[in-house]
Amino acid sequence: MKMRHILMGVAMAALATTAAAEERVTYKSAKSSSSYYQMGVQIAEAMKAGTDGDIIVTVEESQGSVQNVMEVRARGADYVFTTPPALVRLAQEGKAMFEGKGDPAFDEIRALFPIPSLTMHFVMSEDSGVTDFAGMEGKTLLLGKGSFGAKEGAKYLELFGLDDKVELAEVELSNAVDAMKNGRIDGFVTAGSYPAPNVIEAAASMGVTILSLDDEQIAETGRTRIVIPAGTYTGQDADIVTTSLPVVAYTTTKMSDDVAYELTRTFWEEREKMGQSAAWWLAVDRNLMDTIEGKIHPGAVRYYEEAGFELSDAQK
Template identity: 30%
Template sequence: MKLKTVLLTAALSAGLVAGAVQAQERVFFGIATGGTGGTYYPLGGMLAQVISNNADIEGKKLSATAETGNASVANASLLGRESIESAFVAADILDAAYNGRNQFEGKAMKNLRALGALYPETVQLIAQEGITSFNDLEGKSISSGSPGSGQWQLLGDLLAAHGMSRDSVTEDYSSFSQSAEKIKDGNLDASLITAGSPTSSLVELTNSHTVNVIPLSGAAIKELQKTQPYYASTILPAGTYKGIDKDVETIAVRAIWATHSGLSDEIAYAVTKALYENTETLGKVHVKGKEITLERALESVSIPLHPGAERYYREKGIID
């Protein structure tokens, strides 16, 4: 009887040890995205799944998770502190963080590295029916996201370009989903939302409430683009949202998948490969996933590439 007990104990111990070894064979990899009402979050979730299903390093499986975040400025700061392995960051914010400009004045994050470009994020200025132009916003309430965020910075730039200031409007700091709800309830006049279109929170809003998408074009925008070259002119196509039956001229900035210099070359190579060799899967989750291509992987990338990602691009002939 004692022998059986000893053998059982030994077997259980061996099982626990084997389980611990198996647990050590998984390498965890985080992706900071954005709020649930934007595009970062659903694409980040599918990217995490793609990595988990396709990436491994030296026989160890990569286990990726997408985490909700406060978008570009907060995500860049997370990377600067090396508090997460990767994050989605708008190209202009990533450049400012690396070089210590604008919100990052005196706080340059030289450890930031790029993995690759994703898709263009469309600047969508959504407003109540009576507002048809940017100048109509004077004296109105508008949400621009958290103070210091990329959205907040953009609103200031747009106001200045149109000869206005922050004192010209009443600012609200709600998230995409919160601002959509406030517009629907009549508690907010407008919201500035930069995200891949269609944006889920706006789909829900326009399905039950009539809004205008305000054009961002003309002389004021051309002046803005001289100081903010990352903002490219684009079109929000008719039919993107219910009730939007005409093309709307606006601007867009590309989203970048970024990391930090502390990430190993092996992991950076594996996740970059997993992304660009499984773009069709991402396209099934969101229409913007179809715009992620290897050919445009370095578009709007102005900071150094991570050596692991660079190795992948060299193998594919994207860089010499």
């Protein structure tokens, strides 16, 4: 009986040690149907593999980046979320959608690492003969409805003097490739991490041209310049220069330095392996660190300094 009690005590101590070593993190990303939710799942798998199970990430569905930021007010040390850096700045300044909703918790938001950016794609059928924005005049274009890409696409048409010169198709973005194949539209606009699945499908199944923007056009948009490397899509022989909306994984100062360090270290060490199964991770490199506005979590800063990343004074 005495031996049994001893064995039970050893087993309970072992369980307690395991529980203490295991860190649980909630990662709030996007709608379950989106590529960003898939990225969250991939990050969760990478964290488990890269820490030998010491960090377990649970992915939560979200209705959008604004909700992710707002939940900072009620969340604890285990909360990681994704959002464009611009929204964090607006929250901290109490502007736009955060007007009248300010909270001291917003000032405690800290960055961990960048994830694939929302990248604008203007995809035109080869049959349309369109090779630049001016060539879209008189063509039929699908923007979709309600999404970042739709709003951004409409903005660019107005900026470049095309808003009343392009016919907008009343077709769901999910039907874009079929609509272009049967000639109902000449092109479509989509925003997402590259390579984007609908652009992959269009490029592989028919000839397409993905438009580039020049430096002046990029400056007019006010967005971040990004290059989609040649060969990303079938038939793409040259780099595509376009715009993007950076997206970053954040937490708050409630998270311990050690956990923030491990999350950041594991992300970068597993990134290449993630890229072998999902090419959008290959678009994440040190250059994206420049898109992080504001402060980075001290634990993440420790990793970046050890790994030789260059950080700005504002990021520290």
